[in-house]
Amino acid sequence: MKPWLQIGEVARLSGCSPETIRHYEKLGLLAAPPRSSSGYRRYDLEAVDRLGFIRHGRQLGLDLRTIGELLTLADHPDADCRAVDGIASKHHQQIEARIESLQKLADELRSMVSQCRGGRVAECRIIEALFRRGNEI
Numbered sequence: 001m002k003p004w005l006q007i008g009e010v011a012r013l014s015g016c017s018p019e020t021i022r023h024y025e026k027l028g029l030l031a032a033p034p035r036s037s038s039g040y041r042r043y044d045l046e047a048v049d050r051l052g053f054i055r056h057g058r059q060l061g062l063d064l065r066t067i068g069e070l071l072t073l074a075d076h077p078d079a080d081c082r083a084v085d086g087i088a089s090k091h092h093q094q095i096e097a098r099i100e101s102l103q104k105l106a107d108e109l110r111s112m113v114s115q116c117r118g119g120r121v122a123e124c125r126i127i128e129a130l131f132r133r134g135n136e137i
Helices: 007-014 018-027 045-059 064-074 082-114 125-136
Strands: none
Touching: 007 018, 007 045, 018 045, 045 064, 064 082, 082 125
16 A cells, blocks of 8 residues: 655655645646545655656756656656657757856956946946946847
8 A cells, every 4th residue: 555645744755835736736747646535635655756856857947848848758768768858958058058148247247347446326337337238238
C-alpha cells in the first residue's frame, strides 16, 4: 500500500507552498490527487518528485510552459529524447543572449559610475547619462 501524504507534508518535502502545489494542479503540471473520505488531497511520493522537477526547472530559468513540455516528454520514457535536447539547447542559447545583454548593461553602469565625481545632483554624470540614453531610444 502506498503511503499517502497530505498537502502540508508534500509542501514541506518539496519546498513548494500549498498554494503553489494547487496552482500547478490547475495548470496540469501535477495531476489532481485522489481525495480521502474527508476531502483531503492524498499525494504519493511521485508527486513530491514531480514538484522537485518543476522547482529545479524554475531554478534553471525555464518557464512553466516549457517545464510542462518536459514533463510530458518525461511521462514517455521510451520516446526519443531529441525534443528534450532541442528544448535544452534553445534555453541555453537564450541564457547566453541574456548574459551578453547583462554584460553590456554592467559595462554601461560601470562607465556611468566611473564618471561620478560627487557634488550636486544637478551636475551628476549618472543622471545626465540616464537622460541622454533615454533620448536615444
